[in-house]
Amino acid sequence: MENDRTSPINIDDELSMDQILETTPTEVLERTTAEIKKTVDALARGIDKILMNQETLQRNIALLNQQKKDDPKAEVPAKKKKPTCEECDGPHRIFECPFLTPGERFSHAIAADLCINCNNRHNGDCRRKPACSKCEKKHLTIYH
Numbered sequence: 244m245e246n247d248r249t250s251p252i253n254i255d256d257e258l259s260m261d262q263i264l265e266t267t268p269t270e271v272l273e274r275t276t277a278e279i280k281k282t283v284d285a286l287a288r289g290i291d292k293i294l295m296n297q298e299t300l301q302r303n304i305a306l307l308n309q310q311k312k313d314d315p316k317a318e319v320p321a322k323k324k325k326p327t328c329e330e331c332d333g334p335h336r337i338f339e340c341p342f343l344t345p346g347e348r349f350s351h352a353i354a355a356d357l358c359i360n361c362n363n364r365h366n367g368d369c370r371r372k373p374a375c376s377k378c379e380k381k382h383l384t385i386y387h
């Protein structure tokens with residue numbers, strides 16, 4: 244009984260908007276309105292800026308993702324910077340190694356999924372002309 248929290252809050256004490264308008268001097272009201280307007284304008288400008296930044300951010304993220312996608316491709320030809328032969332440590336790839344037999348070179352090239360006519364990886368037939376200077380077939384001379 245003492246702790247009756249269900250009783251409704253007495254709202255009679257609160258000032259109604261009408262009362263505020265009636266009792267506040269016009270100049271104070273005008274000043275307040277102007278102030279509020281300034282705040283709203285500033286807020287709107289702030290939101291504009293945030294939205295613009297977000298756009299820039301999204302564009303940057305998209306760019307970064309693009310670069311990430313491109314990066315692996317750009318890094319894969321690491322064999323382009325001075326290859327080291329696993330067989331003899333020479334400055335060539337293992338399927339070009341002069342210390343291996345043509346058969347061994349050939350197996351390495353096939354294992355690495357390379358075209359034996361150009362030592363590159365590509366789909367379909369090789370577009371280069373037959374590379375062999377010994378038999379003029381579509382393979383490099385190193386495989387003889």
Ligand SMILES: [Zn+2]
Nearest residue numbers: 328331333340
């Ligand atoms: Zn070698």
Ligand SMILES: [Zn+2]
Nearest residue numbers: 358360361369
């Ligand atoms: Zn090829």
Ligand SMILES: [Zn+2]
Nearest residue numbers: 375377378380
């Ligand atoms: Zn040949």
